[in-house]
Amino acid sequence: MTFNWRRYASPPHCYRLISRILPALWAISLLLGVAGLLTGLLLAPGDVQQGEGYRIIFIHVPASWMSMIIYLAIALWAAVGLVLNTSLSFMLMTALAPTGAAMTALSLLSGALWGKPMWGAWWVWDARLTSELILLFLYLALLALRAAIDDPRRADRACALFALFSVINIPIIYFSVRWWNTLHQGPSITMGQAPAMSDQVLLGLVLMTLAAWAYSLAMSFSRLRLLILQRQADTGWVKQLTGACR
Amino acid sequence: MPMFEARQLSCRKGAHTLFRHLSLQLAAGDILHVRGHNGSGKTSLLRILAGLARAEHGSLWWQGVAQAADGAEQRQRVGWLGQRPGFKDALSAAENLADCQALHQQPPSAGAIRLLLQHWGLQASAAQASADLSQGQRQRLSLALLQLRAAPLWVLDEPFNALDEPGCTLLWDMLQQHVRHGGIAILSHHAALPACTAQLWLGSAA
Amino acid sequence: MKWDSLSAFMAMGGYGFYVWSAVALALLMVLGELCWLRHSQHSLHHRLRQQPNTAPDRGWHTGQ
């Protein structure tokens, strides 16, 4: 019996699939998070230049990667939704946005916490950090657009169009911020290349990145379940479901 | 084979569904009267049939050919009259008509515009800015623009609004002439319209 | 094990404040999203059980 992936495009099946794998996903993300933090804070050796302060990279670097990857995922699901006109991909796009915004905020704050001991300033006009700030503005724009339109179908398509249009601009923005940064500051104040990568540090980073991935998936799928229930409120299976767990 | 056909249309507003599995066939010369109380989805249906909005499910067929979902082909065939006037207030009636003529790639002819203005009783205020026209005159200008576009399929949302008695007769004559030339008209109106060839009730029938 | 005593671990070579506040921020973010999820879940189930045809929904955050 060939495995029919299309079956999971319909909300009821997708809802059941997610409900089954969600507990496992939360467990994995918790496990990875704890393991990553332990290796990062306990096992990894200190860095010769930056002393112990560099350990913030175990929070900052995965958060920055996730903020970028989630925005690309949002743009991907936006494109899929616009082409195939499936409401589920729009829902997944909507479910991803808040987690992406939270990751961007965390990356900025942890970047500031890292900059203070290293360069003595809470905010450093480094190309990467500045682009991260602009990415936060784009996330906020996406969430504001979502909140401003009442009709969910139209809000989905508007957010999808904006996500696609802005994701094409991100490389241009990053390029122009780097150009501006090197012209004014010169290469002196940058976040510097990654510290000497001993294997424990590498292991810590990999574990924390996987933890960030698992956490983002778990949180987005939980939010997706709510969106499916909300969007299919008047269908039979939702009434039966909510009726059953009264 | 019907000239215009809609199959299994369904439309949702927010979380609840307005109509489902709605199909209709119209041949040349038909006038369909869409009825239903407020909020029954009359305007949503008309916007779907005009190719403005996208139905949740279902498809539109023109002379047996399925129309693209984004409605671009369908809109080229439709003369649309919505709740909004559809012309610029700052420009005069004559300017609006001339622009419409140019944008429809018709040869610019002041005579045709003068005829239209006289037919719709707007020649007296042809040079005034459209903002100063009365509500009835503005509806007549919208109908004049519709007549200028000469589209085969007319989709009119409450065309009789704000029209006085002579205005209604003018609209009826235009509809009859359009239908006699093999066109189709779909219109919504709250009161009964005896001369319509077909009726479609939305929501719970009265 | 890198650290010989708990106090050295907490001090984190003088950068304790920065490293621990970064970790605290991460936990804060996770807890914040979980509370937001719990809040949305409650108001959604409340609304679904209350009247079958719900008011037009507003995307990921369920409006009051």
Added chain:
Amino acid sequence: MNWQQWRTLCLRDIRLAMRRPGETLHVLFFFIMTVTLFPLASSPSATTLQAIGPGVLWVCAVLACLLLLGELLESDWRDGALEALLFMPLNLPLALSAKIVARWLCGALPLVIVSPLLGLQLELPASVLPMLAGTLALGTLALLFIGAPGAALILGTRNGGMLLGLLILPLFLPVLIFGALAVAGAQAGRSVEAELSILLALTLLTVFFSPLATAACLRLACE
């Protein structure tokens, strides 16, 4: 879609702007006022003004373009002219480019014409003024084209004007950065060949591609 239709649309919008000059004039006064705020807020000394001059002029031009974009489709949306446009036998992206160019001619060119005077007010050397006017002319065209999809997205939403700023200001950054750098470079005597060519590239990129996005957003707004 032939060029006669494009001309008709462009001329119609220009005629509308002439009939109601209020809209375009208040953007011009906004631009002049915001530029004069900066010397009052900081200090009239020549050194400070010359340091912040190009940046101030460009930021105020960006904010003025934001106002222009707020008006771009709003009036046509309210009186149904946009809906009528969808039913006409013309290529929608091209039609929208006509409207944007008309808005640029009526709304943005006055800013470009006034900018040398404001440049003098901010102690910019006279040799830099043509560069300032040139980059502003090119930049405002790029800004209007980049912002058009955002303007189409906010049609019919609550408090659209405020949302527009949040939506498109991040997208304005590349043009702002290279425009201001070009003027600052000219002021410092550097050769600004690179910044100008990138600004021109950005303008061409947006002029050709953003009408497609605007058309998609417009069809969505008129649903």
